Amino acid sequence: IFNKKIRYLINLLIPDGILWHCYYLRTASNNPKPHFNIETRYGTWHRDRIIDYRHERIDFLDIMIYLNDVGENDGAFGFLPVRPDYYDEVENAIKSSKVIGKSGLGILSRIDWWHTATANLGNNDREMIRLSITKNMYHQAIQETEQYIKLREYFKNKDVFLNFMFGGNRKWYKNVQQPKQEEINNISFSTPPLNYSF
Numbered sequence: 001i002f003n004k005k006i007r008y009l010i011n012l013l014i015p016d017g018i019l020w021h022c023y024y025l026r027t028a029s030n031n032p033k034p035h036f037n038i039e040t041r042y043g044t045w046h047r048d049r050i051i052d053y054r055h056e057r058i059d060f061l062d063i064m065i066y067l068n069d070v071g072e073n074d075g076a077f078g079f080l081p082v083r084p085d086y087y088d089e090v091e092n093a094i095k096s097s098k099v100i101g102k103s104g105l106g107i108l109s110r111i112d113w114w115h116t117a118t119a120n121l122g123n124n125d126r127e128m129i130r131l132s133i134t135k136n137m138y139h140q141a142i143q144e145t146e147q148y149i150k151l152r153e154y155f156k157n158k159d160v161f162l163n164f165m166f167g168g169n170r171k172w173y174k175n176v177q178q179p180k181q182e183e184i185n186n187i188s189f190s191t192p193p194l195n196y197s198f
Helices: 004-013 087-092 146-155 160-165
Strands: 017-027 060-066 077-079 095-099 106-109 115-117 126-135
Touching (some): 004 060, 017 160
């Protein structure tokens, strides 16, 4: 998972980031409701990890990788391109982005923005890997678990980047950063269209 492109993007966007979670998600098919459904006036639209939001600063980053093709009705990731601090625009929004794509598509998302998982109405389960990254300065209880301690010890002399990601340099002040990664120039970015009406 942590190939050169992923490492470069993490290093570029959140250079002091550590791994909060890395897990596999499977959304069952033939479901009329999304797997994540909180009852708010926005329906399933929600924000994660909302702490002292600043528009110009990335505190939390998710990288989601589709493991199978995800079409219009396959439980695609939904993103509402409205700044979190522009609440009135959320109320008035009528379209958003439903991110569809082939297996291997990577989605970079600020999880402190409005997002959701849409209903998987299709016949195939949606499968993905999700990497959740947060700034080193925020307390992360998972970094103190036996599993993470073993992983960072394992990577201590083998891979300084992964050692850092699993909490190898946990300090509570600024300017503690991952090792600099090699620049990659062949990464293709695109903004998903406003293709989801609600």
